[in-house]
Amino acid sequence: MRSIFKMLNLNVLNRRGGDGIGSIVSELGMKRLYFDRPRWQWKRIRFRDASEWFRKRLNPHIVIVGESGSGKSNACKLIVKGLVRSGARVAILDPHNEYMGIADSIGAEVYDAAHSGINIFEPDGMSEKEKASEIVGLFKRVFRLGDVQGYQLYRALTFTYNRLGSYGKLPNIHDLLYTFEIFKKHCSSGEIHVLDGLSRRLSLLDSGAFSKSTDMKRVMESNSIFLLSGLHTGEAQSVYLDGFLRKVYGTMLMRGKNGNARFCIVIDEAEKLGQRSMAGRLAAEGRKYGIGLIAMAQRSKSIDREIRVNASLFMSFYQREPEELNYIANMVSGGNELNRFVEVKRALRNLRMGSALVLDSSRNNPVIAKFRLSSDGGTCLAYEIMQAARSCVPSCELLDAVSVKGFTAGAVAAKLDGMIASGAISAYEVRERCIYDGTWYIAAPKNTPEHEVCVGILKRHLESLGIRCIVYNSSYGPDVIAFEGRERIAVEYETGSKSRESTEKMLAYRNRIYPKVLMVVNDAVIGAYSGLSGARVMPLREFLETKSMNGVFMPASA
Numbered sequence: 001m002r003s004i005f006k007m008l009n010l011n012v013l014n015r016r017g018g019d020g021i022g023s024i025v026s027e028l029g030m031k032r033l034y035f036d037r038p039r040w041q042w043k044r045i046r047f048r049d050a051s052e053w054f055r056k057r058l059n060p061h062i063v064i065v066g067e068s069g070s071g072k073s074n075a076c077k078l079i080v081k082g083l084v085r086s087g088a089r090v091a092i093l094d095p096h097n098e099y100m101g102i103a104d105s106i107g108a109e110v111y112d113a114a115h116s117g118i119n120i121f122e123p124d125g126m127s128e129k130e131k132a133s134e135i136v137g138l139f140k141r142v143f144r145l146g147d148v149q150g151y152q153l154y155r156a157l158t159f160t161y162n163r164l165g166s167y168g169k170l171p172n173i174h175d176l177l178y179t180f181e182i183f184k185k186h187c188s189s190g191e192i193h194v195l196d197g198l199s200r201r202l203s204l205l206d207s208g209a210f211s212k213s214t215d216m217k218r219v220m221e222s223n224s225i226f227l228l229s230g231l232h233t234g235e236a237q238s239v240y241l242d243g244f245l246r247k248v249y250g251t252m253l254m255r256g257k258n259g260n261a262r263f264c265i266v267i268d269e270a271e272k273l274g275q276r277s278m279a280g281r282l283a284a285e286g287r288k289y290g291i292g293l294i295a296m297a298q299r300s301k302s303i304d305r306e307i308r309v310n311a312s313l314f315m316s317f318y319q320r321e322p323e324e325l326n327y328i329a330n331m332v333s334g335g336n337e338l339n340r341f342v343e344v345k346r347a348l349r350n351l352r353m354g355s356a357l358v359l360d361s362s363r364n365n366p367v368i369a370k371f372r373l374s375s376d377g378g379t380c381l382a383y384e385i386m387q388a389a390r391s392c393v394p395s396c397e398l399l400d401a402v403s404v405k406g407f408t409a410g411a412v413a414a415k416l417d418g419m420i421a422s423g424a425i426s427a428y429e430v431r432e433r434c435i436y437d438g439t440w441y442i443a444a445p446k447n448t449p450e451h452e453v454c455v456g457i458l459k460r461h462l463e464s465l466g467i468r469c470i471v472y473n474s475s476y477g478p479d480v481i482a483f484e485g486r487e488r489i490a491v492e493y494e495t496g497s498k499s500r501e502s503t504e505k506m507l508a509y510r511n512r513i514y515p516k517v518l519m520v521v522n523d524a525v526i527g528a529y530s531g532l533s534g535a536r537v538m539p540l541r542e543f544l545e546t547k548s549m550n551g552v553f554m555p556a557s558a
Contacts, residue, residue, distance in 0.1 A: 021078035022371035024048040025355075028343060029365055040340040042347060042368070050369045051082060053360060059312030060264065060292025061283050064356075065300040065328070066317025071354040072296050073098050075315065076266060077374045079294065081106060083264055084223060088292075091219055091248075092266040093241060095228040099266075100383050101376030108223040109422050110382035111214060114230025115444030116424065118243035119213040121161075121171045124250040128165070132157035141274055142238045143201050152194050156180060172211045177203060204233050210240075216247045218422065220255075220263050227383075238272045245278040252282075252289045262290040270295035271302035280306030299324055300331075312361040315369075318351040325349065332359045332366050381407050381415045382424070389425055389443040391471070392456030398441055416441070428453040432523075432541045436460070446473065450522070454493045454540065455479045458520060462491070465549055478510060478517075484549075490514040492535070496525030507534040 026042045062079070066072045077099065080090050084106045092099050103110055123131045136154050139145055145153065156179045160171045180199045184192050231237045248265065273279050283293050283306050295307050300316070316328050329345035347357055347368060354373065359366045381402070388401040402412050419425040426449035428440050436457050445452035455473055458480050462469045469482040478490035490510045494503065510517045517535040526539045
């Protein structure tokens with residue numbers, strides 16, 4: 001008889017197709033035993049789909065906790081797909097690229113957080129002093145700074161805002177680090193020690209992730225996955241998460257109130273946010289504006305208390321740590337009423353992989369649910385394109401790299417159009433009547449697509465001639481460093497957008513470090529660089545037609 005009920009239960013779930021997330025198998029309830037002594041016991045339930053949690057919920061926030069490998073990510077994928085089917089938009093902050101398999105099924109745009117940045121210095125409606133104070137609070141929490149370090153950081157921030165504001169620009173982390181260097185020239189030895197410590201710790205954030213901001217309105221109107229694996233430190237990921245949530249909060253206030261939850265943010269490893277984070281404010285206020293949070297962590301107490309308090313759905317997978325067991329059992333049972341605490345704790349210890357104890361705020365008693373296994377693959381087309389175009393790549397090589405993964409040329413072309421529109425990929429057409437002609441792609445370029453593509457082509461051409469070189473391409477050095485014997489040669493590409501005065505300053509700095517400098521220039525603006533001293537100037541077409549570098553790397557005065 002038991003096997004018959006099991007078959008009927010499976011048939012009911014199968015008739016639902018792949019839309020269900022799983023089934024509720026038991027519920028905690030009262031049962032009278034001998035001598036009329038009531039006790040709490042788990043009652044078996046059949047034919048009850050767990051998707052009922054998402055039909056009539058006033059509060060859109062969800063907390064998912066459990067040991068590593070207990071099934072948290074699998075359950076979250078099922079929940080996300082259910083939310084997307086209901087018409088909600090989802091943004092997933094993914095620290096380990098675990099959600100690539102559902103990107104295509106939910107139609108998500110994929111962003112690399114290392115390049116799709118969040119400029120935490122944008123005022124977002126606040127004054128410069130208010131924003132500086134907010135940034136100091138964030139850095140003090142993430143980097144565990146003291147009051148003296150916080151004071152020096154506040155001084156540097158206000159100075160940076162004033163210095164860049166006079167030019168009508170917004171600062172970024174690189175500008176703040178430059179301010180530290182200015183302060184070191186006019187301070188005591190003790191202050192230099194403090195500024196050195198700040199510069200060393202905040203230099204972890206000096207990347208494209210904190211320089212340019214992603215269009216948050218576009219993110220909130222579509223499904224998206226942000227890959228955080230390119231941010232290699234926990235501090236960088238924590239700052240990015242908090243900055244992302246602050247952007248959502250500011251956009252939320254401008255959009256106005258909307259009671260229906262239409263946008264949901266998935267935060268994996270939510271413990272990185274700590275306590276009193278922006279996620280807590282979103283959890284407290286987001287429901288009125290249609291913003292929901294799904295926070296996941298291994299330990300429930302590591303999640304911001306405001307999220308735990310405001311979540312209407314709490315899911316706990318297998319736990320074995322005694323303190324965590326007692327905390328969750330006490331929270332779910334609401335105390336030790338008639339052995340209720342003991343039954344909940346026993347259920348937590350006996351959970352199998354893929355099963356969770358769930359507390360729904362709309363119901364009085366907790367339930368145990370078994371989630372089905374998500375059948376999605378481990379990659380997606382957008383991610384493979386981004387990986388192939390991390391350094392500039394021609395269209396033929398991009399298609400070859402992606403087709404190995406099983407994707408067709410038509411699918412690649414369609415996805416490229418969408419990624420170019422979102423800014424995740426940039427394209428540049430090379431027309432120099434040479435072997436490098438054609439369309440080239442680059443993922444999230446630091447500068448203009450022309451500059452990034454042409455720098456990559458310079459490196460390829462030098463390597464084809466047997467010259468060892470590396471792409472440096474940063475504010476601290478040349479675009480390409482070529483090696484001729486024991487000498488290092490600076491190779492620069494100029495699009496013509498830089499003023500002549502800036503170019504001369506750059507060459508003066510390069511000449512102090514490098515014995516030879518080669519400047520390759522866009523053919524259309526070659527006249528603007530005539531008469532420059534300190535570098536050998538060549539148009540791009542002439543450089544690409546060069547069959548040998550003999551004489552090309554001679555000093556500019558030769």
